[in-house]
Amino acid sequence: MKRVGLIVAYDGTNYCGWQTQPNGITVQGELNRCLSELLGTEIETIGASRTDAGVHAMGNVAVFDTDSRIPGEKFSYALNQRLPEDIRIQLSEEVEPDFHPRYCDSEKTYEYRILNRRFPVPTERLYSYFYHYPLDVEKMQEATSYLIGRHDFASFCGAKAQVKSTIRIVTGIDVFREGDMITIRVSGRGFLYNMVRIISGTLIEIGAGQYPPEKMKEILDAKNREAAGPTAPACGLTLMGIEFL
């Protein structure tokens, strides 16, 4: 028996998120189905990040156990031939048998993309959030400074979450503009439910001038979801990668 790790990229547009569910097609469901077909036995993957419906990934991570004689690094090719074209394995390799992508310490990096211009661009509509009103990237960048480090992020935790602690560590957060596209890049040691989308929704309000950058500290200190801005739409969010520490 060996454990195989996969780096999984997907366009989340047509999926009800990562996690297998009885009603609705999910990325994990498609992955389990293709692996089970390939290996002729029921395979259940374990995923690192249960991304929401409509969220994309460049580098989610999953593992599964098999006694197949297929070498670990060959699974990428075999799976990509079976998977729908909006899911593509980027790397497969044998990992330690006790490696668990959710229980091992890791740093995840997300990007939230905002298309900030007068009219939407059709070819960007599935992978960014269109926002018409001009945004001040410097103010957004200034507001991020309050979020770096270890904090209670209760204000940035979606209502559906059931967690013991809302304390998390944000290791880096950057906001930059390339042409009409503004990217919010956030890295951290674990995230709360909808945390990046609520941070992004709040940064958009600050960038639009509804609040000054210092308001971010107040919001953080409130430890109350109602203090923060709206949850930005799923299509703008991409899980870029996960580094295991």
Next chain:
Amino acid sequence: MKRVGLIVAYDGTNYCGWQTQPNGITVQGELNRCLSELLGTEIETIGASRTDAGVHAMGNVAVFDTDSRIPGEKFSYALNQRLPEDIRIQLSEEVEPDFHPRYCDSEKTYEYRILNRRFPVPTERLYSYFYHYPLDVEKMQEATSYLIGRHDFASFCGAKAQVKSTIRIVTGIDVFREGDMITIRVSGRGFLYNMVRIISGTLIEIGAGQYPPEKMKEILDAKNREAAGPTAPACGLTLMGIEFL
């Protein structure tokens, strides 16, 4: 009566090209339908470029005539509320009554995007051509030098074309890489049917080392479609813009 000009952006994935046709949904067909609904009378647009099925645009141009009292610059907003989300007007304005987007002299700019890496990226699959084998951008760039200027581009003309002359002027052509994405940017005074896609298919063969860059001159001189490389897939091509001279 006034003539209104539109700059039209679209994701060509789900369209049978620009031009209205009896069977199949087209960009022009959607535009005519929305304009006719808006104005309560049958409107026929005239388009600058009849892009093929699956080809995208950031800046195609169309005009229509109307005696509506809606100011030219307001049509962008009114149309964007009615159009499907994969078509978006970028600008509308009143133009000279004799302005014809196909008969006026113009320079068009196209980009052909090639995703050149080991495995496909799902979120790029609709807007680029995935090519796995490593491409040498410098060799591709070298090969483009033979194409600049006024030439008989018969070797780069699709079979369906019925044109009097295959002489065209390429004013600029550039090949550059950003990360895994290679872009071929071509500007010219009019293009033959499939010309940019055949140039791109030929440049890919040269980049892959199948032919040396100098082969491009031979191909051009042959004035024979069979001398050139394959027609690269539609999804990689975007009409970036049209400048009227």
